Amino acid sequence: MWHDLGLALLRIVIVFAVALFFVAYLTYLERKIIGHMQVRMGPMRVGPHGLLQPIADGLKLFFKEDIVPTEAYRLTFYFAPILCLVCALVLFAIIPVDKNFMITRLNIGLLYVLSIASVGVMGIILAGWSSGSKYSLLGGLRSAAQMFSYEIFLGFSLIGPLMIAGSLDLVKIVEAQKVPLIVYQPVAFVIYLIAALGEINRVPFDLPEAESELVAGFHTEYSGMKFAYFFLAEYANMLIVSAIATIVFLAGWKGPVLPGWLWFLIKMSIFVFFFIWVRATFPRYRYDQFMGIGWKIMLPLVLANIVVTGIVMMLV
Amino acid sequence: MSWTQFFFYVFAGLSLLCALMVVTRRNAVHSAIFLIITFFFMAAVFVILKAELLAAVQVLVYAGGVVSLMLYVIMLVKAEEASQVKQNLGQIAIAAFIALLLALQVGSIVYLYFAQKPAGKAAVEALKYGGNTEGIGALLYTKYLFPFEVASVLLLAAMVGAIVLAKNRLER
Amino acid sequence: MYQSISPYIPVLILLVLALAFGVVTLMVAWLVRPSKPYDEKLSPYECGINPLMPAKIRVPIRFFVIILLFLLFDVEAVFMYPWAAMYKKLGIWGFVEMFLFIVILLVGYIYAWAKGALEWE
Numbered sequence: 001m002w003h004d005l006g007l008a009l010l011r012i013v014i015v016f017a018v019a020l021f022f023v024a025y026l027t028y029l030e031r032k033i034i035g036h037m038q039v040r041m042g043p044m045r046v047g048p049h050g051l052l053q054p055i056a057d058g059l060k061l062f063f064k065e066d067i068v069p070t071e072a073y074r075l076t077f078y079f080a081p082i083l084c085l086v087c088a089l090v091l092f093a094i095i096p097v098d099k100n101f102m103i104t105r106l107n108i109g110l111l112y113v114l115s116i117a118s119v120g121v122m123g124i125i126l127a128g129w130s131s132g133s134k135y136s137l138l139g140g141l142r143s144a145a146q147m148f149s150y151e152i153f154l155g156f157s158l159i160g161p162l163m164i165a166g167s168l169d170l171v172k173i174v175e176a177q178k179v180p181l182i183v184y185q186p187v188a189f190v191i192y193l194i195a196a197l198g199e200i201n202r203v204p205f206d207l208p209e210a211e212s213e214l215v216a217g218f219h220t221e222y223s224g225m226k227f228a229y230f231f232l233a234e235y236a237n238m239l240i241v242s243a244i245a246t247i248v249f250l251a252g253w254k255g256p257v258l259p260g261w262l263w264f265l266i267k268m269s270i271f272v273f274f275f276i277w278v279r280a281t282f283p284r285y286r287y288d289q290f291m292g293i294g295w296k297i298m299l300p301l302v303l304a305n306i307v308v309t310g311i312v313m314m315l316v
Numbered sequence: 317m318s319w320t321q322f323f324f325y326v327f328a329g330l331s332l333l334c335a336l337m338v339v340t341r342r343n344a345v346h347s348a349i350f351l352i353i354t355f356f357f358m359a360a361v362f363v364i365l366k367a368e369l370l371a372a373v374q375v376l377v378y379a380g381g382v383v384s385l386m387l388y389v390i391m392l393v394k395a396e397e398a399s400q401v402k403q404n405l406g407q408i409a410i411a412a413f414i415a416l417l418l419a420l421q422v423g424s425i426v427y428l429y430f431a432q433k434p435a436g437k438a439a440v441e442a443l444k445y446g447g448n449t450e451g452i453g454a455l456l457y458t459k460y461l462f463p464f465e466v467a468s469v470l471l472l473a474a475m476v477g478a479i480v481l482a483k484n485r486l487e488r
Numbered sequence: 489m490y491q492s493i494s495p496y497i498p499v500l501i502l503l504v505l506a507l508a509f510g511v512v513t514l515m516v517a518w519l520v521r522p523s524k525p526y527d528e529k530l531s532p533y534e535c536g537i538n539p540l541m542p543a544k545i546r547v548p549i550r551f552f553v554i555i556l557l558f559l560l561f562d563v564e565a566v567f568m569y570p571w572a573a574m575y576k577k578l579g580i581w582g583f584v585e586m587f588l589f590i591v592i593l594l595v596g597y598i599y600a601w602a603k604g605a606l607e608w609e
Contacts (some may be wrong), residue, residue: 065523
């Protein structure tokens, strides 16, 4: 028993450290990539090519004054960012980076991700409410309707691939793919990507924090480490969403020549780059357009995808 | 006492404690937060009982879904008012009746346990299919097909009900 | 994966670690960070002016309807996961059942659309 516990702990420490490192450098990568897309240099001052920028940012936030507005509801104000962060970090537990490297393997894998992510949304709503500011409240309200709706489409888009893979276990899903599932499920793949953008509040669907309308939305009143938690959670969620896309649609660690974990990281970084690229390219959607796309186009499409997948699987 | 038992008692006790906090907190938001935590501990109990799918559903639908409705209502209330919301609405009779029903139900299960009668066969059947997910999948869509389809009608009724409730406001 | 422990034990350890990371970092930061509050700094942000009224808004009923719809579709999705995982073994009847299930719920969806629950203006 102690051997297994030690092994689990070792894996947790490795994944935890690597995940935090990735999340920190993701912020750097995003600024750098968007900078170059807009013909700027991005961060350049701290270290060569600004490589130490995330560390400087982290330190700065760590030493920042912690402001709790008078109107805020103190306990909930502190609870919300912690809930967001914990829900994002705990998701790393079941990501199979390689055939034999993951913290743990659950046979409800995919449902675990969806259910924990749905609780993470609560953090954003609570943050919006407890700040006691109008902008935060509006941001929280928007995020409630937005993230919940897009969670539905995200969940439905994974059912088609699930029918083919025949298991909720992430390892089995990868092993079931002789050909990456994106070939059989292109519609589900596109809907998954769009729903993921909505679910993790990225541009063009970053309505809860739309800076031109709501200042910063649900985290207007947050500063210092509490703000950093929202930031970390957002980028961690981006990694998770990319990892799930890699596992379900691109056959995870499978690939010729290179070792499995490298394939996994390469495929995952394609999605991460895509999310950053989208941010540099698209303007923000209006709220009514955004909800319209979801409920009037994506939902019928994704249900049709399930039915069509069912019929085709019957015939083949 | 084995580790499984130990974890069972810890999580069961904590979920009871949190449930108690849910009903005793004056502040509605604190109630909601404790409710989320309660559902998490209950999910842990389900995991210990090898009902993994049920645990995931518990978190997904209850902690992630039902509490969201609660939070939505709470968002309409200002922070200071949240602690002054009237919680006793004179529905003690109804509450007592429901509590009595629940007590009877729990009592019957306890009785069945002590009378050494099996409480149900579904769990045993489900285990034949391997895991909880496979078991539910195999049984719900074959043997318990009718309740499953009835559930969809129930959901339809709820959906129509929600629209009807809000209809006057939706049509201008 | 692990022979002698439940696969959920590592999840529990990670949960405790993540929670500890969140709380401890906040507490350590509390020791080193400055704290010089004054009224203007602590007032809710309102683009530079003093807040005119407390943050309380009347929320459109649409949000409520959308969250209710979410809840119902969430339950529907939950029914679908075990079905999808077992689909290959359920055969033609499995398909017919779920088709009926989806059709019944589509009636409610079309009703919601027709009544304008999905419109935002």
